[in-house]
Structures are given as structure tokens and as C-alpha cells.
Amino acid sequence: MEAFLYGVSLQWKLDIRSRTLLTTCYIVPLLFFGVMGGIFTSVMPGAEQTLIQSMTVFGVTMGALIGLPPSLVEIYGSDIKKVYKANGVPLCLGLVLTTISALIHLFIMSILIYILAPLLFDAVIPRNPAAYFTSLVIFILVSLGMACMIGLGVKEQAKTPMFSILIFLPSTMLSGIMFPVEMLPEAFKIAGRIFPASWGYRMMIQGKFSLENLWPLLLMLAVSAAVCIVLLKKVSRR
Amino acid sequence: MKKRIQIHDLKKSYQDRVVLKGLDFCVYQGEVFALLGINGAGKTTTLECMEGLRDYDSGSVDIDGRIGIQLQSASLPEHIKAMEAVVLFSKWNHTKADQAMISALGIDAFADKQYYQLSTGQKRRLHLALALLSSPDIIFLDEPTAGLDVEGRAALHEQIRKLKAAGKTILLASHDMAEVESLCDRIAILSEGRIAFIGTAWELNERVGKHYDIVIRTEEGTQNYESDNIGETLLNLLAQYKEAGTVITDIQVNRGSLEQHFMKIAKGE
Known part of the structure; x- marks a missing residue:
């Protein structure tokens, strides 16, 4: 347990030293929040009602899908995995540590938005903070699950941004955070439902748990966990 | 052990x-x-x-x-x-x-x-x-x-x-x-x-190092020889040079290096 906790704290520090994660988990989401928060609340009446949720969904989706896969490719696409194996460290440790660390970073970024949005843009604080933060954690976990599939499935570091953006763009564009889903054509509405961002956003703005929004996220989490186990086995044989 | x-x-x-x-x-x-x-x-x-x-x-x-x-x-x-x-x-x-x-x-x-x-x-x-x-x-x-x-x-x-x-x-x-x-x-x-x-x-x-390269330098130039029986070859060469009246200025006898032996075996020679 001591080794595991040291591993988590070390991974946290490594992520801070890594400019990629710092940029994708903090700098870009918070800059986006600073700019778009001002624009949304100026041009869209009522945007302050859902500003915290929409900016958080954007930041989490970006931090997870674009920030996490390079860290995983660094471990599993290189000789690091051999060093882990040779020194008796379980191969899943890299995946677990990077995921926990990313969860903490994304949660901190979300808290910053939660605190700053009402101060800067008069954003409305969610009615039920407990339900909101629980929904947030579930949404972060599902997004990280998707990111893990990219990180373990793609062998080359150069190809990860392409796969990440392929999921990131439709996730944010079709989730309803930029404009109401009702404005989208039916096909795009349906397509948007295969990404966690639309379900996470719905759950976070409802401020309560409903099975209708929760089960798709839990299903995605279960599928990504199963796929990651298969990919991890494949990677260990590679 | x-x-x-x-x-x-x-x-x-x-x-x-x-x-x-x-x-x-x-x-x-x-x-x-x-x-x-x-x-x-x-x-x-x-x-x-x-x-x-x-x-x-x-x-x-x-x-x-x-x-x-x-x-x-x-x-x-x-x-x-x-x-x-x-x-x-x-x-x-x-x-x-x-x-x-x-x-x-x-x-x-x-x-x-x-x-x-x-x-x-x-x-x-x-x-x-x-x-x-x-x-x-x-x-x-x-x-x-x-x-x-x-x-x-x-x-x-x-x-x-x-x-x-x-x-x-x-x-x-x-x-x-x-x-x-x-x-x-x-x-x-x-x-x-x-x-x-x-x-x-x-x-x-x-195992593989019985082969020798011999270099003999005289006032007239340098001669190279190879031998698998170093003692006999050297005695014969010295006798030949003495008989011809040639003055030997230097003699080098090289046994193949471990690296050469390794390469021979590694390449299946």
C-alpha cells in the first residue's frame, strides 16, 4: 500500500512536470473558460445557468482525451513497460497511477471553474452540490476510460492526437455544451449519444441522479474497463 | 559448485x-x-x-x-x-x-x-x-x-x-x-x-588460436609468413636468413586475438 501511495503521489508530480498534461488539464480548459465564459454570458441569454457545467464538460473531455493518452503511450509503447516487468512492478500499475493522477488534476480544474465562474460571470451554482460533484466524478472516470482505450490501443505517440481529436471534437460539438442539442439534426442528436460528454452534461445540469442518464455512463465505463483489460494483456505480450 | x-x-x-x-x-x-x-x-x-x-x-x-x-x-x-x-x-x-x-x-x-x-x-x-x-x-x-x-x-x-x-x-x-x-x-x-x-x-x-602471423624486417624490406607450427617455422626461417647472410632488424609473431577467434566461431568458420 505504501508503494502504491508513493506511486500515486509521484505520478501526480510527474504530471505537473509534464507540460502536455499541464497544458491540456489546466491551461487550455481555463483559458477556454475565461474567453468562452465571457462570450457565452454576453451573447446567450441564460447561459450563466449552465456555464459551470458546460465549461467543466469541455475541460474534462479535453484533459482526459488529449492529455492522458500520450502518458500511457509513453509507458506502454516504450521500454518502460519492460523495466516495470523486470523490476516486479505489475504492468497495470502505470495505467492505474496515471488514471488516478489525471482524475485528481481534472477534479481540481473543475473546482477552479466551480469557484471562478460565479465570481467572473455570475454563473449559477448547481442546486445540489453533492449530486453535482458525484456526477462529475462519474463523468471524469468515463472520459478517462475512453482515454485509456486510446492510450493502450495506439502504439505510436505521433498517432494519438489524431485518435484523440476524432473523439474529442464530436464529443464537445454534439453534447449540447456549445449550443442546444435540440438545434441539431436528428442524426447528429443520435450520434452525440455515443459519447460520454452528452450524458455527463445532462446529468450535471439536472442536479440529481436519474437512471436514464446514469446507465449509459456506467455501460461506457464497463465497456472501456473490459477493453482496457484486453488491451493490457495484448500490450504485455507485445 | x-x-x-x-x-x-x-x-x-x-x-x-x-x-x-x-x-x-x-x-x-x-x-x-x-x-x-x-x-x-x-x-x-x-x-x-x-x-x-x-x-x-x-x-x-x-x-x-x-x-x-x-x-x-x-x-x-x-x-x-x-x-x-x-x-x-x-x-x-x-x-x-x-x-x-x-x-x-x-x-x-x-x-x-x-x-x-x-x-x-x-x-x-x-x-x-x-x-x-x-x-x-x-x-x-x-x-x-x-x-x-x-x-x-x-x-x-x-x-x-x-x-x-x-x-x-x-x-x-x-x-x-x-x-x-x-x-x-x-x-x-x-x-x-x-x-x-x-x-x-x-x-x-x-581451440582456435594455433595460427600465427610472422613479420620479419630486414634491411632489404619486410616479409610476412603464416604458420600453424610456430617453433619449427621460426627455426627454419632464421636458418634461411642466416644462410643468405641477411641481417634481421625486427621480428613480430602475432597470435590471433580473442576477437578474431570469436568472429570465426560466431560465423561458423
Whole structure:
């Protein structure tokens, strides 16, 4: 347990030293929040009602899908995995540590938005903070699950941004955070439902748990966990 | 003497390519044993099968003792500091890093440097330190001095001698014949998936080293001769020069180097 906790704290520090994660988990989401928060609340009446949720969904989706896969490719696409194996460290440790660390970073970024949005843009604080933060954690976990599939499935570091953006763009564009889903054509509405961002956003703005929004996220989490186990086995044989 | 490693009829193929065609050898307690071979001979595959990092097709590998592994191509997260890696791996192995070993390998000098900032030699030393953290009985070193400068090689050789003196069993794969000759008790040469030679460096010289090159310099010029019977050839040549009245200014007799012998065996000549 001591080794595991040291591993988590070390991974946290490594992520801070890594400019990629710092940029994708903090700098870009918070800059986006600073700019778009001002624009949304100026041009869209009522945007302050859902500003915290929409900016958080954007930041989490970006931090997870674009920030996490390079860290995983660094471990599993290189000789690091051999060093882990040779020194008796379980191969899943890299995946677990990077995921926990990313969860903490994304949660901190979300808290910053939660605190700053009402101060800067008069954003409305969610009615039920407990339900909101629980929904947030579930949404972060599902997004990280998707990111893990990219990180373990793609062998080359150069190809990860392409796969990440392929999921990131439709996730944010079709989730309803930029404009109401009702404005989208039916096909795009349906397509948007295969990404966690639309379900996470719905759950976070409802401020309560409903099975209708929760089960798709839990299903995605279960599928990504199963796929990651298969990919991890494949990677260990590679 | 106690056998620490026993390999019997070890076979390994990658798809259609047979890399190991049935290896048999053993390594004794306290021995420094070298695995030699040209590139692609199967040294790293053999080591990785022994280390448990690679599955083999058939045969048996018996390892008696705790192992430490320094890989040929190894890496760590680029932002991890040297000492953080030492602490992480020692915690994971439920051991405390041996400060004397850390100091002997000079890790203190770059303890706070991140992995990407380390030189090749510093990385090699760090990976050796990680391999030694669990106080292993058997240490696998895959080309430990590749890419090191003269000073780095000397420091690493010194460390290997200390480990041998401490009774550790060391199996190393190398290309460097001088290194092998000065460090190792026995050598196995891999050629085309089989062991083509196993024995001491002296035995290797004896087996293929009966051939001599002779260079005789006189005031008239230089003459080269070859011989498989050095005593008789030299006596005959000296008699011939004396009879002709030629004054000899220099004589050189060269026995083939260990490297030449290794190449002959490795190439199946």
C-alpha cells in the first residue's frame, strides 16, 4: 500500500512536470473558460445557468482525451513497460497511477471553474452540490476510460492526437455544451449519444441522479474497463 | 559448485524464424558468465527467456535465487528523477535502497536530475542500481557498457568485480571481447541459434588460436609468413636468413586475438 501511495503521489508530480498534461488539464480548459465564459454570458441569454457545467464538460473531455493518452503511450509503447516487468512492478500499475493522477488534476480544474465562474460571470451554482460533484466524478472516470482505450490501443505517440481529436471534437460539438442539442439534426442528436460528454452534461445540469442518464455512463465505463483489460494483456505480450 | 542457472534444450521461434535451436548450459554460483554472439544471434532472446520476460517454445529454464535485471534497451518516464525511481522501485520490492551501492554507482551526483537530462552512462548506472535494489543472487546484464565512455566503462567494470567478490552470479551479454576477457570466468558463443563454444577465454584461444602471423624486417624490406607450427617455422626461417647472410632488424609473431577467434566461431568458420 505504501508503494502504491508513493506511486500515486509521484505520478501526480510527474504530471505537473509534464507540460502536455499541464497544458491540456489546466491551461487550455481555463483559458477556454475565461474567453468562452465571457462570450457565452454576453451573447446567450441564460447561459450563466449552465456555464459551470458546460465549461467543466469541455475541460474534462479535453484533459482526459488529449492529455492522458500520450502518458500511457509513453509507458506502454516504450521500454518502460519492460523495466516495470523486470523490476516486479505489475504492468497495470502505470495505467492505474496515471488514471488516478489525471482524475485528481481534472477534479481540481473543475473546482477552479466551480469557484471562478460565479465570481467572473455570475454563473449559477448547481442546486445540489453533492449530486453535482458525484456526477462529475462519474463523468471524469468515463472520459478517462475512453482515454485509456486510446492510450493502450495506439502504439505510436505521433498517432494519438489524431485518435484523440476524432473523439474529442464530436464529443464537445454534439453534447449540447456549445449550443442546444435540440438545434441539431436528428442524426447528429443520435450520434452525440455515443459519447460520454452528452450524458455527463445532462446529468450535471439536472442536479440529481436519474437512471436514464446514469446507465449509459456506467455501460461506457464497463465497456472501456473490459477493453482496457484486453488491451493490457495484448500490450504485455507485445 | 552450486548451479544457479540451468538451461536445457531451450528453443524459441518468432513466427517462421527459429532463433534458439536448443541451448544447454549452466552457470555456477559466483561466476561471471558471458553470452557472446554477433547481432541477431539470440543473446537478448536467451536472456529474456531466462529472466521470464519472454515465453519460450520448449525446453527448461531453472533459476535458483533472486534475480536482478539490467535490460539492453531500458527507459523510464522522462520526468522522473533518478532518486525517485530508486525509491519507487525499492518500495515496490519491499526493500530499502543500499546507500553504499547507490554511492558506489555515483547515483548521488545526479539524484535530482530528471531521466531525460541524464547521459547514457548515468542512465546505465541508474538501471544497474535498480537491478541491484532487491539484493539479487543472480544479475543479468545485457550489454551493460554499450554507449559508455572509457571512464564509465571502467566504473561499471569495477562494480561488476565488486559484485563477483560479493559472491553474486552474473550473466552478461556483450560484444566487447576485451571486457569479456577481463571480467568473465566462462564464455558461451551463440551462433545460428546454438552454442558453438563454451569454456574459458584461454580455452577459446587454445581451440582456435594455433595460427600465427610472422613479420620479419630486414634491411632489404619486410616479409610476412603464416604458420600453424610456430617453433619449427621460426627455426627454419632464421636458418634461411642466416644462410643468405641477411641481417634481421625486427621480428613480430602475432597470435590471433580473442576477437578474431570469436568472429570465426560466431560465423561458423
